[in-house]
Amino acid sequence: MKNIASIVADIAEEMRGMTDRGQVANYIPPLACVSPDRFGIAVVMADGTVHAGGDAEEPFSIQSVSKVFSLTLALGMIGDALWSRVGREPSGSAFNSIVQLETEQGIPRNPFINAGAIVVADVLLASGTPAEAIAGVLRFVRGLARDETISIDASVAAAELATGYRNLALANYMRSFGNLMHPVEQALGVYFHQCALAMSCRQLAMAGRFLAHDGRDPATGRCIVTPQRARRINALMMLCGHYDNSGEFAFRVGLPGKSGVGGGILAVVPGTASIAVWSPGLNAKGNSQLGALALERLAARTGWSVFEAAQG
Amino acid sequence: MKNIASIVADIAEEMRGMTDRGQVANYIPPLACVSPDRFGIAVVMADGTVHAGGDAEEPFSIQSVSKVFSLTLALGMIGDALWSRVGREPSGSAFNSIVQLETEQGIPRNPFINAGAIVVADVLLASGTPAEAIAGVLRFVRGLARDETISIDASVAAAELATGYRNLALANYMRSFGNLMHPVEQALGVYFHQCALAMSCRQLAMAGRFLAHDGRDPATGRCIVTPQRARRINALMMLCGHYDNSGEFAFRVGLPGKSGVGGGILAVVPGTASIAVWSPGLNAKGNSQLGALALERLAARTGWSVFEAAQG
Amino acid sequence: MKNIASIVADIAEEMRGMTDRGQVANYIPPLACVSPDRFGIAVVMADGTVHAGGDAEEPFSIQSVSKVFSLTLALGMIGDALWSRVGREPSGSAFNSIVQLETEQGIPRNPFINAGAIVVADVLLASGTPAEAIAGVLRFVRGLARDETISIDASVAAAELATGYRNLALANYMRSFGNLMHPVEQALGVYFHQCALAMSCRQLAMAGRFLAHDGRDPATGRCIVTPQRARRINALMMLCGHYDNSGEFAFRVGLPGKSGVGGGILAVVPGTASIAVWSPGLNAKGNSQLGALALERLAARTGWSVFEAAQG
Amino acid sequence: MKNIASIVADIAEEMRGMTDRGQVANYIPPLACVSPDRFGIAVVMADGTVHAGGDAEEPFSIQSVSKVFSLTLALGMIGDALWSRVGREPSGSAFNSIVQLETEQGIPRNPFINAGAIVVADVLLASGTPAEAIAGVLRFVRGLARDETISIDASVAAAELATGYRNLALANYMRSFGNLMHPVEQALGVYFHQCALAMSCRQLAMAGRFLAHDGRDPATGRCIVTPQRARRINALMMLCGHYDNSGEFAFRVGLPGKSGVGGGILAVVPGTASIAVWSPGLNAKGNSQLGALALERLAARTGWSVFEAAQG
Incomplete structure (x- = not known):
C-alpha cells in the first residue's frame, strides 16, 4: 500500500x-x-x-453535517430520553419527506433527516434562548476542532429562514403531535444557524x-x-x-x-x-x-x- | 478482557x-x-x-438468513447487472411491504426484503430448472460449511408454498412490471426452498x-x-x-x-x-x-x- | 308520503x-x-x-361548511383558473392529511380538504387585506341568508390560530411548492375566520x-x-x-x-x-x-x- | 330544448x-x-x-362496466354482509393500486376498483363452480337486456388471464388477509370472464x-x-x-x-x-x-x- x-x-x-x-x-x-x-x-x-x-x-x-454535532450535544443533555422523540431507523425516503411523519405520529425516523434534526434543535433549546443554544453549538464545534476562528455564516442562516417553508411545515407538523417543546420559530432558528456553520x-x-x-x-x-x-x-x-x-x-x-x-x-x-x-x-x-x-x-x-x- | x-x-x-x-x-x-x-x-x-x-x-x-447465500450466488452469476433489478437501500418499511414496489415500479429496495430475495431467486433460475437451482443453493451452502449433512426441510417449504399468498402477491406484482423472468411459481419454489434450509x-x-x-x-x-x-x-x-x-x-x-x-x-x-x-x-x-x-x-x-x- | x-x-x-x-x-x-x-x-x-x-x-x-361559500367566492373571482391550483377528486384520506400533497406536488386534491380550502383562502386575499377578505366572506354569507346578524366568533378563530399547527404545516408545505401567493399567516387568518362563522x-x-x-x-x-x-x-x-x-x-x-x-x-x-x-x-x-x-x-x-x- | x-x-x-x-x-x-x-x-x-x-x-x-352487474348480483346473494369485505369510499388512487390494501388490511376501498371487484367475484363463487358463477352473470345480464345473443368473448378473458399479473397480485394480497374465500384462480376466472362480456x-x-x-x-x-x-x-x-x-x-x-x-x-x-x-x-x-x-x-x-x- x-x-x-x-x-x-x-x-x-x-x-x-x-x-x-x-x-x-x-x-x-x-x-x-x-x-x-x-x-x-x-x-x-x-x-x-x-x-x-x-x-x-x-x-x-457544512449544512447537515452539523447534525452530528447537535445530536452529540443533545445526547449529552438528555441522554437516551431523546429516543422517545426520534427514531433510529433509515427513512426509506427523501431528506425532507413529510409522509413518514403522518404514518408515525410525528416521530421522525432518525436524527439526520430534517425533521429529526429539528427535534434535536428543540432539545438544545432546553439550555437557554435560541442565541444561547446557537452559541453552545458553535462553542462545542470550536472546542472539538480547537479553532476559535470557526463561525456561523449569518447570510446563509437568513436565506434559509426566508425560504424554509418545507422545514416550517415539518416543524409545525411535529408540533401538532406535541413533539416540539419550544416555538417552531425558535427550533428552526437554532437549526438553520447550526446548518450555517462554515x-x-x-x-x-x-x-x-x-x-x-x-x-x-x-x-x-x-x-x-x-x-x-x-x-x-x-x-x-x-x-x-x-x-x-x-x-x-x-x-x-x-x-x-x-x-x-x-x-x-x-x-x-x-x-x-x-x-x-x-x-x-x-x-x-x-x-x-x-x-x-x-x-x-x-x-x-x-x-x-x-x-x-x-x-x- | x-x-x-x-x-x-x-x-x-x-x-x-x-x-x-x-x-x-x-x-x-x-x-x-x-x-x-x-x-x-x-x-x-x-x-x-x-x-x-x-x-x-x-x-x-434459517429462513431469511439464506438470502445472504442466494445473493452471493446470484452476484456470482450475473454480477453487478443484478443492481438494475434490485436496489441497495434500506426500505423504511416492513419486510413484506408492497407499497414501495408500486412507487418504485417493481424494483425492490434491496435483496434482503422478500421482494428482493424473490428477484434473486429468479436470477438463480438462469442456471436450470427449479430443482437444479435449489440443488445449487444447497451445494453452495454445504461447501461453505464443509458439511454434507445440511439439508432442506421439505415440510417447511411445502407449508410456505401452501400459505404464501403475500409472497405470491409480491412476485406477481413484480412480474407485472417485467421484473421476473421466470414463472412466478418457479421463482417462489426456489425462494421457499432456500428459506427452508435447516x-x-x-x-x-x-x-x-x-x-x-x-x-x-x-x-x-x-x-x-x-x-x-x-x-x-x-x-x-x-x-x-x-x-x-x-x-x-x-x-x-x-x-x-x-x-x-x-x-x-x-x-x-x-x-x-x-x-x-x-x-x-x-x-x-x-x-x-x-x-x-x-x-x-x-x-x-x-x-x-x-x-x-x-x-x- | x-x-x-x-x-x-x-x-x-x-x-x-x-x-x-x-x-x-x-x-x-x-x-x-x-x-x-x-x-x-x-x-x-x-x-x-x-x-x-x-x-x-x-x-x-359552521367550520368547514364555510368552504362552500369561500369556494363560490373564489370561483367568482378567478373562475376556472382555480383548478390549476386545486384538484377536483376525492382524497381517499383524512381531512388534514399531508401525504397526498407530497405525492402531488403541493396541489390539494379538492377545495374541501383543509389544504384545498387554504388555497381558496389565499385566492380571496387577491381582493385586499386579510380583514377585507374576511369581511367579504361575511358580507357574502349575510347577503345569501339575508340576515345581517350573522357574525364571526372571534374567540373560535383565535383558538384555531393558537393551536393550528397542522394547518400551518399544510400551508407552509404548499408554500414550498409555490401554491400560496400570500404569507401563510394571512391565508390562515382568512381561513380560520371563515371557519369561525356562527x-x-x-x-x-x-x-x-x-x-x-x-x-x-x-x-x-x-x-x-x-x-x-x-x-x-x-x-x-x-x-x-x-x-x-x-x-x-x-x-x-x-x-x-x-x-x-x-x-x-x-x-x-x-x-x-x-x-x-x-x-x-x-x-x-x-x-x-x-x-x-x-x-x-x-x-x-x-x-x-x-x-x-x-x-x- | x-x-x-x-x-x-x-x-x-x-x-x-x-x-x-x-x-x-x-x-x-x-x-x-x-x-x-x-x-x-x-x-x-x-x-x-x-x-x-x-x-x-x-x-x-364492457370490461369494468360489468362490475355494476356483478355487484348487483353479489348484493342479491349476501346483502349488506358484503360491506364487511369491501368499502364504499373513493380510493384516491389508480384503479389497480395495491398501496391502499396494505394500509387498510386487505379491504378494498370500493367494489369498482379491481381489488373490490375481485372480492365481489369471490362472493359470486358461493353459487357454484366458476363456470356456474360466470353463467350466472351472463344469464343475469341477458335477462336485464332481454337479449339472449349477449356473449362473453373468450379470447379476451384468455388474454387477461395470460397477462393479469397485477390482478393476481391484488388477489393473492387480499387472500393473505383472508379476504378471499375461494382459490385466487377461481375468483380471477370469474372476474376476467365477466369483464369479457361483449x-x-x-x-x-x-x-x-x-x-x-x-x-x-x-x-x-x-x-x-x-x-x-x-x-x-x-x-x-x-x-x-x-x-x-x-x-x-x-x-x-x-x-x-x-x-x-x-x-x-x-x-x-x-x-x-x-x-x-x-x-x-x-x-x-x-x-x-x-x-x-x-x-x-x-x-x-x-x-x-x-x-x-x-x-x-
Whole structure:
C-alpha cells in the first residue's frame, strides 16, 4: 500500500480533472454562488498527522453535517430520553419527506433527516434562548476542532429562514403531535444557524476525531462522549448519514459518514482516522458527487472500510 | 478482557435464564412447533477455533438468513447487472411491504426484503430448472460449511408454498412490471426452498466465514468472492439485514448481520470471527429477541463492533 | 308520503331521544364546550317555506361548511383558473392529511380538504387585506341568508390560530411548492375566520338555497352563480363534502352536502330544498353523527335522494 | 330544448369529426385491435323509446362496466354482509393500486376498483363452480337486456388471464388477509370472464334501466333490486365509477356512471333514462375520452344532471 499522504495527494489531483461534478445546490443564493470547481480533502490520523489536499483550508457551509454535532450535544443533555422523540431507523425516503411523519405520529425516523434534526434543535433549546443554544453549538464545534476562528455564516442562516417553508411545515407538523417543546420559530432558528456553520475540511476533520476514537479526543485525551455513545453515533451515520443514499454510500465506501447539501462529507475510520471531503456539486440524491467518489477511492486504496478484514 | 470462550459460555448461560423470550413465528405449523426455550450460539474465530454454547448443534430453519447465500450466488452469476433489478437501500418499511414496489415500479429496495430475495431467486433460475437451482443453493451452502449433512426441510417449504399468498402477491406484482423472468411459481419454489434450509449455529457460522475474511474461506484459502464483493455484502447486511429494525441492530450490536424469522442471526466481525445465534422467539419487528441480545452483549464485552476504535 | 312539516318534526323528536350522539370536537375549547344534546334542523323549500325543528335558531360554528361559500367566492373571482391550483377528486384520506400533497406536488386534491380550502383562502386575499377578505366572506354569507346578524366568533378563530399547527404545516408545505401567493399567516387568518362563522340552521339553510336552484336565489331571483357552476359545486359537495366519509354519506343520504367539525351539515335537494342540520357530536370520521342520521331519514321519507327516480 | 332524438343525433355526428380521440388500451391484443374511430351511443327513455347513434349496435368489451352487474348480483346473494369485505369510499388512487390494501388490511376501498371487484367475484363463487358463477352473470345480464345473443368473448378473458399479473397480485394480497374465500384462480376466472362480456351500446343501456327506475325494469315491471339498493348502487357509481377520475366526471357530467377500459360508459338519469356510450380511445385516467365528452354534452343540452334543479 502506498502511504496515506500519496494516496490523498493522488485523489486530490484526480478530482481536479473530473468533468462530471454534479449540480451545486441552488435553493438559496449563498450556496448557489459556490464554484463547482472546488474540491478539498483532509485526513487526520490517530497521531494527529494531517494529510490535506485541494481546497482543504477553504470554509464551506457544512449544512447537515452539523447534525452530528447537535445530536452529540443533545445526547449529552438528555441522554437516551431523546429516543422517545426520534427514531433510529433509515427513512426509506427523501431528506425532507413529510409522509413518514403522518404514518408515525410525528416521530421522525432518525436524527439526520430534517425533521429529526429539528427535534434535536428543540432539545438544545432546553439550555437557554435560541442565541444561547446557537452559541453552545458553535462553542462545542470550536472546542472539538480547537479553532476559535470557526463561525456561523449569518447570510446563509437568513436565506434559509426566508425560504424554509418545507422545514416550517415539518416543524409545525411535529408540533401538532406535541413533539416540539419550544416555538417552531425558535427550533428552526437554532437549526438553520447550526446548518450555517462554515468550516474547512481541516476543521471539520479535526472536529470529528472523537468519533474515530471511541469518544475521546486523541489530542487532549479529553472524553467527549462514552465509547458506547461514539459507537452508536457512528452506527447512525452509517445507516442514515446520507438520506436515501445511505445504502449506496455504505456499499461503495463502507465508512460511517454524514453529508451536507453544501457538498461536505465527514467520515470516520474507527481507530484510524477522521476524514472530511468537500465538493459542492451534488448527485441526484443530494450528496457530494466528488466527495463520495474521493472517499470511495480512499477507502479502496487504504482498505479502510469497516467491512474489510485487513484494515489499514 | 475475558477470553472469548468464557464470554460465549457466560452469554449462553445468561440467555438460558431469560423469561421474556419474544413470540415464536406461527404463520406456518413447522415453525410454530419449535420451543421458545431454545438458544444456541457459535463463534468461529479466524484460526478456525469454534466457541459454542447452548443448542449450537441443533438445526433450525434459517429462513431469511439464506438470502445472504442466494445473493452471493446470484452476484456470482450475473454480477453487478443484478443492481438494475434490485436496489441497495434500506426500505423504511416492513419486510413484506408492497407499497414501495408500486412507487418504485417493481424494483425492490434491496435483496434482503422478500421482494428482493424473490428477484434473486429468479436470477438463480438462469442456471436450470427449479430443482437444479435449489440443488445449487444447497451445494453452495454445504461447501461453505464443509458439511454434507445440511439439508432442506421439505415440510417447511411445502407449508410456505401452501400459505404464501403475500409472497405470491409480491412476485406477481413484480412480474407485472417485467421484473421476473421466470414463472412466478418457479421463482417462489426456489425462494421457499432456500428459506427452508435447516442448519445449526455451528454450520451457519462456518458457512459465513468468507464474509468475515474478505471473501476467502480461511480454512481452505479458497476465494469465494472478491474482497470488494465481501465488503459490499457486509454493507448490505449492516444497512438492510434486519428489515425495519436494521438501525436498531446497528445501534445496539454494530455488526453486519442477517436475521431470519426462524430465530437465527448470522453476524460477522471482519477479520476476526463469524457468529451464528439462534433463539426462536421474535421481537415486535420479527427479529430474534434473545439472538439480538446475545450479540449485543458479545459485541460489548469483546469490543467487536465495527464502529469501535479498539477492536478485539 | 306525510307532509314535510310532519317529517321534519318527527325527525327532530327522534333525534332528541338518541343516546349515542358521537363525540364533540375538543381540539379547541370553544367547540368543546358545546353540549352534545343539541340538535337542530331547518328545511327551506323552493317557495320559501321553512320547516324547522329542535335548536334550529341557535348559532353554531359552521367550520368547514364555510368552504362552500369561500369556494363560490373564489370561483367568482378567478373562475376556472382555480383548478390549476386545486384538484377536483376525492382524497381517499383524512381531512388534514399531508401525504397526498407530497405525492402531488403541493396541489390539494379538492377545495374541501383543509389544504384545498387554504388555497381558496389565499385566492380571496387577491381582493385586499386579510380583514377585507374576511369581511367579504361575511358580507357574502349575510347577503345569501339575508340576515345581517350573522357574525364571526372571534374567540373560535383565535383558538384555531393558537393551536393550528397542522394547518400551518399544510400551508407552509404548499408554500414550498409555490401554491400560496400570500404569507401563510394571512391565508390562515382568512381561513380560520371563515371557519369561525356562527350561523343557525335556519341561516345556513337560507344561505345554501342558490345551490338548490341552479345558482339563483329563489327569494330575490338574483343570480349568484351560473347554473353550470351551481351544478359543479353540488358535484364537488357530493364527491368530497364529507372528507373520507363522502362515499358513506352518498350511500346513505344521496344528496350533495358539506359537513363541518362543529357538527353542522348543509345539504341541497336540487330544485326542491336547502337543508341544514346540526348536532355537535361527531362520528369516527369527523362528521355529525345525528346530523347524518337525520338527513338519511329525511331523504328516505321524502324520496329526496338525487339517485331516486321518483323524487319528492 | 331540442328533442332528445335530435340531441343524440347531433352528438353522434359531432363525435365522428373529433380528431383527439385518446389512446386505445393496448395491454391485451383483443382490445388493442379495436379502431379508435368507433363511437356509439344509445339512450333508453322511461317509456322504452331508444335513441341511438353511431356504432350503437356494435358489441364491445364492457370490461369494468360489468362490475355494476356483478355487484348487483353479489348484493342479491349476501346483502349488506358484503360491506364487511369491501368499502364504499373513493380510493384516491389508480384503479389497480395495491398501496391502499396494505394500509387498510386487505379491504378494498370500493367494489369498482379491481381489488373490490375481485372480492365481489369471490362472493359470486358461493353459487357454484366458476363456470356456474360466470353463467350466472351472463344469464343475469341477458335477462336485464332481454337479449339472449349477449356473449362473453373468450379470447379476451384468455388474454387477461395470460397477462393479469397485477390482478393476481391484488388477489393473492387480499387472500393473505383472508379476504378471499375461494382459490385466487377461481375468483380471477370469474372476474376476467365477466369483464369479457361483449355488449353493444343498445344492449348495455337496456341492461342498466333498472338503475334508472328505482330497481324496477320498466319494460316488465319486474323488481330487480329494492329502490334503496338501486339508489345506493347509483351513489357508488357517482362516487367511484371512474376510478381516480370520478370527481372530474361528476363535475362535468353529473350523472352516476361506470366506465370500462374497453371504452364503454353506462350512465343513468334517475327516473328518466339509461345511457350507454362507447368509444375505445381513453384519456390519461383510463376513461373513454369521447364517451365522457358525449355524456357531458348530452347532460348539458338535456339538463339531465342530478345536480340540476330543472331536470329534463
